[in-house]
Amino acid sequence: MPRLSRRSLLAACLAAPALVRAQEAWRPTRPVTLVVPFTPGGSTDFLARLLGQSITDALGVGVVVENRPGAGGGIASGAVAKAAPDGQTLLIAHIGTLAVNPWIYARLPYDPVQSFAPVSLLAAVHNVLAIHPSVAARSVPDLIALAKAAPGSLNYGTGGVGSAAHIATAAFEVAAGIRLQHVPYRGTGPAVSDLLAGRIQMALTGAPILLPQVRAGSLLALGVSGTRRLAALPDVPTIAEAALPGFDASQWYGLVAPAGTSAPVIDTLNAICRTTLSTPAMAARLEQEGADAMPSTPDGFAAHIASELARWGAVARAANLKAE
Incomplete structure (x- = not known):
């Protein structure tokens, strides 16, 4: 994958007056730690490393990406919740x-x-619905028919209970009226490794980790979980157009700090996120990986969290999702 130019990112960041003002208010005194709640190789890790480079370019400090998997992201989230609110x-x-x-x-x-x-x-x-080539399906309707004929016979892998892939596949099960067998792993990478080996049959997970395998022909992509086709997979239909009208189960990611973090810190970090995500270079890089930039204000992100809690609570209840 081509790397973003540090020089272009730095120039874009420094060009934003809001970011310059925020930098005057706060600058970290030591390397910043970006905690990722899953193992390396998944969409969360991919975004963390892109953002980490932007923070380094904008503030001149190192960024350590720390992967802390476990409990569907609960271990990492609990640790950050208890961290000092200093950015x-x-x-x-x-x-x-x-x-x-x-x-x-x-x-x-x-x-x-x-x-x-x-x-x-x-x-x-965007999530991609991918299967091992040995599975006797070549379309989303084929896969649904296969699952209906033998409920629970198809295994799907995810990065763990409560992961984005878990909830997306549960939504797929509810919408299609099928029952699949969940196989949780300690990260998306191990799940995809087992999918490649044929130890599980399918996965509905983030595009970045699946695209290289699909391009190589090692996995077959049947559908995309968002509202539009991916530029990286123009011939692969959305699940909505292939079989389930209205289906949309894309993942989203955001940056949070411990509660109590001061406004200057939040403003500085927000300016970096919004400026970097708005650059053509970043937009192109994300599109290449099957993602869309979604910069927001802190208040906008808070409103999004509240809305998504209500939306996915309904899915969790309908699918009777509980941690094993």
Whole structure:
């Protein structure tokens, strides 16, 4: 994958007056830690490393990307919730940690609303429905028919209970009226490895980790979970147009800080996110990976979290999702 130019990102960041003013108000005193709640290789990790480079370019400090998988993102989220609210420890949060986990775990070490200060939405990552070539299906209707003929016979892998892939596939099951067998892993990378080996049959997960395998012909892409086809997979229909009108189960990601983080810190980080995500270079890079930039204000992100909590709570109840 081509790398973004550090020089172009820095120039874009420094060109924004809001960012310049925010930098005058706060600058980190040591490397910033970006905590990722899953193993390396998935969409969350991909976005963390892009954002980390932008923070380094804009503020002149190192960024450490720390992968802390477990409990559907609960371990990492709980740790950041307890961190000092000084901007030095941040979380790449996503649909699972902020909108799904509260509905499927009886107890969490954090509250999705009270424990964090929203900084900005980052991106929507479209899920791709991919199967191992040995599966006797070549379209979404084929797969649905196969699942209806033998309920529970198809195994799907995810990055864990409560992960974005878990909730997206549960929504797919509800919409299609089928029953699949969930196989949770400690990250998306291990799940895709087993899919490539044929130990599981399918996955509905973020495009970035699946696209190289689909392009190589190692996996077959049947559908995309968003409202439009991906530029990276123009011949692959959306699940909505292929079989389930109205279906939309894309992932989203955002940056949060511990609750109590000061306004200057939040403003600085928000300006970096919004400026970087608005550059043509970043938009092109995200599109190449099957994602859309979604910069927002902190208040806009807070409203999005509230809306998604209500939306996915209904899905969790309909699918009877509970942590195993």
